[in-house]
Amino acid sequence: MYDYYQCEDRDILCIDLKSFYASVSCLLNNLDPMSTKLAVVGNTKRQGSVVLAATPPLKKLGIKTGSRLYEIPNRSDIYITNPKMRTYMNVSVKISHIILKYISPEDFWQYSIDECFCDITHSYHLFAESPYQLASMIQEDIYNQTNIKSTIGIGSNMLLAKVSMDIESKHTKNGIAEWRYEDVPSKLWKIKDLTKFWGINVKTAKKLNKRGIFSIEDLANYPYQYLKRDFGIVGIDLHLHANGIDESVISRPYKTQNKGLGKSKILLRDYELNELKTVLIEHVDEVFYRTRMIDKYPTTISIQIGYSVGGGLRKQFTNKNGYQSSNVIIEKLWQYVLNESDHTELFRTISVNFTNFKDSNIQQLELFKNDKEVKEEMIEKAMDKVKFKYGNHIVKRAISLTDSSLLKNNEKLIAGHKA
Numbered sequence: 565m566y567d568y569y570q571c572e573d574r575d576i577l578c579i580d581l582k583s584f585y586a587s588v589s590c591l592l593n594n595l596d597p598m599s600t601k602l603a604v605v606g607n608t609k610r611q612g613s614v615v616l617a618a619t620p621p622l623k624k625l626g627i628k629t630g631s632r633l634y635e636i637p638n639r640s641d642i643y644i645t646n647p648k649m650r651t652y653m654n655v656s657v658k659i660s661h662i663i664l665k666y667i668s669p670e671d672f673w674q675y676s677i678d679e680c681f682c683d684i685t686h687s688y689h690l691f692a693e694s695p696y697q698l699a700s701m702i703q704e705d706i707y708n709q710t711n712i713k714s715t716i717g718i719g720s721n722m723l724l725a726k727v728s729m730d731i732e733s734k735h736t737k738n739g740i741a742e743w744r745y746e747d748v749p750s751k752l753w754k755i756k757d758l759t760k761f762w763g764i765n766v767k768t769a770k771k772l773n774k775r776g777i778f779s780i781e782d783l784a785n786y787p788y789q790y791l792k793r794d795f796g797i798v799g800i801d802l803h804l805h806a807n808g809i810d811e812s813v814i815s816r817p818y819k820t821q822n823k824g825l826g827k828s829k830i831l832l833r834d835y836e837l838n839e840l841k842t843v844l845i846e847h848v849d850e851v852f853y854r855t856r857m858i859d860k861y862p863t864t865i866s867i868q869i870g871y872s873v874g875g876g877l878r879k880q881f882t883n884k885n886g887y888q889s890s891n892v893i894i895e896k897l898w899q900y901v902l903n904e905s906d907h908t909e910l911f912r913t914i915s916v917n918f919t920n921f922k923d924s925n926i927q928q929l930e931l932f933k934n935d936k937e938v939k940e941e942m943i944e945k946a947m948d949k950v951k952f953k954y955g956n957h958i959v960k961r962a963i964s965l966t967d968s969s970l971l972k973n974n975e976k977l978i979a980g981h982k983a
Contacts, residue, residue, distance in 0.1 A: 565807075568745035571721070572811050575695040577682040578717040578725040579702070581659065582739075584678035585617035587712050588655050589645050598713070601625070602643040605633050610832075616647055652677060655710060662705050666691055666698065670815040681722055683814045699740050718742035723810035724752070726762050731755060748808040753781035763805060771795075772802075780806050825862075826917030827851050829970065834872045834910035839968035840901070845894055846964060846971045847916040852890045853956065855918055856948055861886045862918035867897045869905065870913035877904055886922050889940045 581587070585604040587597040595602065601622040606613040615631040627636055636642060656677045663682060664672060671683035682702075684695055692698040699716045706714050716739065717729025724743045732741035732751070743751055755761055756779050758769040775794070777783050784806035791799030804810070812818070827847045835843065844867070855862060863886045870876035879900050887893050897916070905911075947959055957971065964971045 565749075566809060568720075568808075571745070571809055572813065573720050573745070574683055574685040574813070575688060576719050576722050576725040576814075577684055577695070577699055577702070578675075578719070578722070578729040579663065579680050579682065579706075580715050580717075580729055580734075581656075581678040581706075582713040582715060583617055583619050583623075584656075584712065585647060585652055586619045586622075588652055589617075589648065590619060591711055592648070592651065593643075595643070600643065601639075601641055602645065603627060603631075603633075603636055604645055604647050606647065608633070608644055608646050655712070659706055659710060659712065662709055663702060665705075666702060673814045673817075681725065681814060696740065696742055700738070703739065713739065715739040716741075720744050721808075721810040722812050722814070723762060723805055724808055727752065727755075730762065731760065743808075745808055748784075749781075752806075752808050753779070753784060755780040758783070761805075763801070768802075823921070824917055824919040825851050825854050826915060828868075828915035829913065831912050831914070831970075834912060835968065836910060837901075837905065837907055840869070840911050840914065841898055842963050842966055842968040843914055843970055844898060844901070844916070845961065846969065847914065848890050848894050848897070849961070850956070851916055851918055852893065852944075853948065853951065855921070856924065856944070857952070858921075859924045860921035861888050861924050862921055863887070864918070864920040865893055865897065866917045866919075867900065868913075868915040868917075869901060869911055871906070872910040872912040876913070877901070879904070882920070887918075888924075890944060891940055 583597060586602050589604055590597040590600050590602050597619050599621060600619055602619045603615050603622055604617040605615050611632070611634040613633045615627060615629060615633070615636070617629060618627050618631075622636075622642065625637065633644070636644060660672070660674065660680065663680065667682050667684055667687050671685075671687070673681045675681055684698055688695050688698040692701060695718050699718055703714050703716055706712060715729055715733040717725045717727070717733050718741065719725030719728050720743075724745075724747075728741045728743035728751075732743070733739055758764045758772060758778070758780070759766055761780055764772075771794075772778075772783065775786070775790070777786055783802060786803070788800060788803040791803050793799070795802065827850055829843065829847070831843070863884060864880060864882045865887055866878070866880040868876065868878040877900075881896055881900075887896075950959055960971060963969065
C-alpha cells in the first residue's frame with residue numbers, strides 16, 4: 565500500500581447527466597424519461613444507424629449506446645428519434661451555468677456534453693457542511709431547473725470520483741457515491757471486470773489477462789517494473805490508477821508538448837479508389853485551414869486508410885522546410901495511396917494528421933519555389949480571410965459537389981449528427 569498522506573487529497577465531483585440525449589428528447593415531447601422507452605439514433609432512415617442514447621426502460625430491454633437501429637424491437641410503445649444536437653448543447657450549457665454557481669471556472673472541467681468534473685475543495689464550505697451535501701444540492705438544482713436527473717461521484721481525486729460514479733453512484737437510491745483513499749482496498753480493488761475501469765479498453769484488458777491480471781486488485785499488486793516494460797509510461801499510469809492515485813488538478817491543466825491536428829472519418833459506405841480522393845482533399849483542406857488559423861505550418865504529415873474488409877495502409881512524410889501549400893500535401897498523400905494501395909479493394913476509413921509545426925512567420929527562404937506554389941499560397945491566405953469572416957464552408961472546391969463528398973452532407977451537422 566502507498567502512503568496516501570503524500571498524495572493529492574481533494575474534494576472532486578464527477579457529475580453525469582443520466583441518459584442525457586434521450587432524456588432531453590423525452591422532455592421535448594412531454595414524456596417522462598424514467599418511464600418512456602425512447603432511443604436517439606444517428607439517422608432514423610438508416611437501419612444500420614447507431615443508437616446514441618437510450619432511456620433506462622429501453623436499456624432494460626437490452627438496447628444501449630452502440631446498438632443498431634435494426635436491433636430495436638418494432639413496438640408501439642418504443643419511440644425512436646433523430647438527435648437534436650443544438651438543443652442538447654444549449655441544455656448542457658445551461659446546466660454548466662447552474663454548476664458554476666458553486667465553484668470557480670478554474671475548478672470546472674467539461675469532460676463531455678453530459679459529464680463534467682468539479683473541484684470543490686475550497687468552495688463546498690461556502691454552501692454546505694460536507695462535499696456530499698453540496699453534491700445533493702447541485703443534483704437537486706439541476707433537476708429543478710431542467711428536469712434532468714444526474715448521478716455524482718465524490719472522490720479524493722479525479723480518478724476516484726469518476727470510478728465511484730461509474731461503479732457505485734449509478735446503482736444507489738439517490739445517485740451519489742463517495743470513494744476516498746481508505747476505500748481503495750474495499751471498493752476499487754473489488755472491480756472484477758477490467759473494462760469497467762476508467763482508461764482500460766478491451767484490447768488492453770486482453771493484454772493484461774495474458775499476464776494473469778483479471779481484476780483491479782491483481783493490477784495494483786502486479787510489479788510496476790513489468791508493466792512499464794510491457795506498456796511504457798502507460799503501464800505506470802495503470803499501476804498508479806489501480807492503487808487509486810491520480811495527481812491531476814483541474815486548475816493546473818496538462819499542456820502537451822507536441823501538438824497535432826487531424827481529421828479521421830469512418831465512411832458511411834464503401835468507397836472506390838477514385839471516390840476516396842474527394843474525401844482526402846476535403847480532409848487536407850480542413851486540417852490545413854485549422855493549421856493556418858494558428859499561424860503554423862506542418863513539417864510532418866501522415867495518412868492512414870482502411871479497407872472495408874480490414875487492414876489498410878499508413879505512411880508519414882517529413883519535410884524539414886515544412887509544407888506550405890494544401891495542393892502539395894494532397895499530391896504527396898494521393899501519390900502514396902495510388903502507388904501503395906490495393907486498387908481492387910474498397911475503402912471504409914481515412915485519417916489525415918499534421919504534426920511538428922513551425923511558426924508561419926519564420927520561414928526559410930526557398931530559392932527554387934516555383935511561381936505556381938507562390939500563387940497557391942497567396943490564394944489560400946486570401947481564401948482564409950473570406951472563410952474566417954463568413955464561415956469555413958462559404959467557399960469550397962467543385963469536387964465537393966459530387967456524390968462522394970462528405971462536406972456536402974456534413975454542412976448542416978453538429979458533431980457529426982443532425983442539429
